Amino acid sequence: MKVRVDTAKCSGHARCAAAAPDLFELDEDGYALPLDGEVPAGQEEDAREGAMSCPEQAITIE
Known part of the structure; x- marks a missing residue:
């Protein structure tokens, strides 16, 4: 399993x-x-x- 963060979508909620x-x-x-x-x-x-906690859907799991 891989995790990726799209920094262009991240708004800094810090929920992840x-x-x-x-x-x-x-x-x-x-x-x-x-x-x-x-x-x-x-x-x-x-x-x-x-x-799933990211409100901006900036995190993907593969």
Whole structure:
């Protein structure tokens, strides 16, 4: 499973980091940093929860 953040869509709500702090980082302005990597085993549900929490739909899971 891979997770990606579209920084053009991110509005800095930080809900992804609240839902899955081990998978989503925020920059100093509160915007999600671009993630493009494999989700560690056992954290797939956290990745889905983080993506579903994004009101801008800036996070995709593959």
